[in-house]
Amino acid sequence: MATINTSLERLITNLSKLPTIGRKTALRLAAFLIKENNEFAKELADSIIAIKEKILLCKKCGNYSETELCNICSAENRDSAIICVVEEPFDILNIEKTGQFNGLYHTLSGVISIQKGVMPEDLKIEKLLERIKTENIKEIIIALNPTQEGETTALYLKQKILETAAKNIKITRLATGLPLGSIIEYTDKDTLSGALANRIDY
Amino acid sequence: MIITNLKILNFRNHQNFEQTFSNAVNLVIGENSTGKTSILEAIYTLANTKSFRAHNDERLIKIGTDGFYIKGFFKDIVEHTAEISYSYKNKILKFDNYRIKKIREYIAKISIVLYNPLHLYIINEGPVYRREFINIILSKTDVEYYVALHSYLKLLNEKRAALKLFKERKIKFDVIELINKRLSEFASIIVFKRYNFINYFKELVVEKFNLLMNRDIKLIIEYSTNCLNLKGIVKDKSKLEDFKNAAAQKFLKILGAEIRNSRILLGCQADDLTFKDSGNIVKYYYSQGERKALVLALKLAEIKYIREKTGGYPIVLLDDIFSELDDKRRQYLINELNSGFQSIITDIDFNEHLQKFSNFQKIELKKN
Ligand SMILES: [Zn+2]
Numbered sequence: 072m073a074t075i076n077t078s079l080e081r082l083i084t085n086l087s088k089l090p091t092i093g094r095k096t097a098l099r100l101a102a103f104l105i106k107e108n109n110e111f112a113k114e115l116a117d118s119i120i121a122i123k124e125k126i127l128l129c130k131k132c133g134n135y136s137e138t139e140l141c142n143i144c145s146a147e148n149r150d151s152a153i154i155c156v157v158e159e160p161f162d163i164l165n166i167e168k169t170g171q172f173n174g175l176y177h178t179l180s181g182v183i184s185i186q187k188g189v190m191p192e193d194l195k196i197e198k199l200l201e202r203i204k205t206e207n208i209k210e211i212i213i214a215l216n217p218t219q220e221g222e223t224t225a226l227y228l229k230q231k232i233l234e235t236a237a238k239n240i241k242i243t244r245l246a247t248g249l250p251l252g253s254i255i256e257y258t259d260k261d262t263l264s265g266a267l268a269n270r271i272d273y
Numbered sequence: 274m275i276i277t278n279l280k281i282l283n284f285r286n287h288q289n290f291e292q293t294f295s296n297a298v299n300l301v302i303g304e305n306s307t308g309k310t311s312i313l314e315a316i317y318t319l320a321n322t323k324s325f326r327a328h329n330d331e332r333l334i335k336i337g338t339d340g341f342y343i344k345g346f347f348k349d350i351v352e353h354t355a356e357i358s359y360s361y362k363n364k365i366l367k368f369d370n371y372r373i374k375k376i377r378e379y380i381a382k383i384s385i386v387l388y389n390p391l392h393l394y395i396i397n398e399g400p401v402y403r404r405e406f407i408n409i410i411l412s413k414t415d416v417e418y419y420v421a422l423h424s425y426l427k428l429l430n431e432k433r434a435a436l437k438l439f440k441e442r443k444i445k446f447d448v449i450e451l452i453n454k455r456l457s458e459f460a461s462i463i464v465f466k467r468y469n470f471i472n473y474f475k476e477l478v479v480e481k482f483n484l485l486m487n488r489d490i491k492l493i494i495e496y497s498t499n500c501l502n503l504k505g506i507v508k509d510k511s512k513l514e515d516f517k518n519a520a521a522q523k524f525l526k527i528l529g530a531e532i533r534n535s536r537i538l539l540g541c542q543a544d545d546l547t548f549k550d551s552g553n554i555v556k557y558y559y560s561q562g563e564r565k566a567l568v569l570a571l572k573l574a575e576i577k578y579i580r581e582k583t584g585g586y587p588i589v590l591l592d593d594i595f596s597e598l599d600d601k602r603r604q605y606l607i608n609e610l611n612s613g614f615q616s617i618i619t620d621i622d623f624n625e626h627l628q629k630f631s632n633f634q635k636i637e638l639k640k641n
């Protein structure tokens with residue numbers, strides 16, 4: 072087998088570490104970058120370095136942010152009595168796209184999965200309970216993906232919220248229009264809007 | 274529902290096979306190893322997304338090729354197409370040219386009933402074959418059942434992992450308790466549906482079995498589960514809520530023992546059916562011929578159940594059945610098969626039994 076140029080091999084190896092990118096796609100991307108002009112490569116490299124240097128997780132809700140508090144947590148016109156609980160920061164982007172929700176968020180950074188070794192204490196659940204105690208929260212919307220792990224986590228959250236927080240807090244879930252197992256990230260805007268508007272008591 | 278046309282590429286020993294079918298009786302005639310059963314297996318795989326005799330899809334691929342492809346043209350009120358392709362461990366399902374990613378959105382699309390000599394396992398072998406028999410009928414006629422079963426199996430693995438971690442002190446009790454509670458909920462849905470199904474289905478089996486045997490047999494089919502005490506639900510056996518409460522109690526009660534033993538002691542993965550005649554267990558009491566007739570009765574009951582449940586007849590696939598029956602039972606079966614639904618029947622030759630069909634298409638397979 073003929074050896075490929077080592078700098079090319081290095082790029083291909085790195086690209087194929089990205090999620091959903093196999094070696095074949097990595098090769099195609101590398102070929103594209105070789106053809107493109109230098110400015111594009113520089114811009115791409117800079118933008119990658121910039122997210123590593125600038126993007127942090129919001130101290131309060133776990134959203135992507137360039138400042139200590141994200142633009143949602145620091146906005147004045149948001150309803151701070153409602154928290155929407157999601158798995159990952161990307162879910163926030165998708166719910167924001169619907170324009171249906173004006174409250175705050177809380178990112179758990181995953182869901183409970185015994186087989187993968189993810190326990191409640193690995194998630195930002197304590198932090199959520201802390202927020203419920205200290206902020207004046209009236210409603211928690213659980214917007215986890217309707218997978219088995221998501222369902223287990225939702226039930227765990229419900230129990231903990233009722234145990235530790237004020238009893239008169241309202242817990243709701245997205246309407247079951249969302250097909251079981253669908254990922255919020257991939258659900259279209261209209262379906263998600265409907266699920267949010269018609270949320271149900273949990 | 275009927276199948277009008279079937280295309281197969283690189284499946285079992287078929288490299289490139291295409292066949293049209295009539296809407297009544299289709300006789301597939303060929304010596305051994307001409308691929309008769311593989312044609313039924315292809316239709317079965319298209320309908321159920323997996324084979325009835327290979328646990329590994331890899332084994333369905335023709336040796337020396339990379340993958341198989343099956344396409345069927347179907348008709349109920351309108352025409353449909355279904356496709357399944359499998360290569361490099363990647364399975365793609367399509368219905369009416371649309372890709373379908375969730376099996377639960379596909380599983381009920383094509384309704385079939387298959388008889389294969391291996392189905393004698395339902396009577397002769399362990400409970401897993403009886404549960405599979407129930408699981409397939411219910412999954413294909415009740416999507417809620419399919420979803421509950423799959424959720425249950427996923428949670429069962431979570432519980433196994435949890436019991437192991439608890440021994441190593443890596444998980445808190447409240448998490449195990451939660452998984453256990455969710456598991457009990459799906460178990461109760463499954464038991465509720467199985468219980469109601471068997472109660473109804475057993476009447477159909479007895480009816481078909483008596484017609485086949487031409488006498489009045491007191492056949493009893495009993496469903497058993499350890500998830501809850503079925504006799505204990507005295508209030509109303511048609512209420513799911515009662516099943517849920519009963520299962521939740523029993524699952525919680527036994528959790529301590531499960532933790533001490535680090536293993537699962539309860540669940541509908543141990544459910545079973547018992548067939549009895551005058552108090553005797555059929556498996557030991559019946560002759561081989563009687564047991565075969567009983568399996569056939571189960572299949573004829575399945576046809577009737579699907580007809581009642583979905584409003585249409587299933588496609589009936591019978592693999593090598595006539596050699597296994599005596600004359601009276603054969604005649605009864607021929608009468609049933611003449612009653613207006615589509616069937617595809619395999620045999621090694623066009624014998625005198627098959628010649629009794631009034632309206633049939635003959636498909637002959639040659640060794641290649
Ligand atoms: Zn924030």
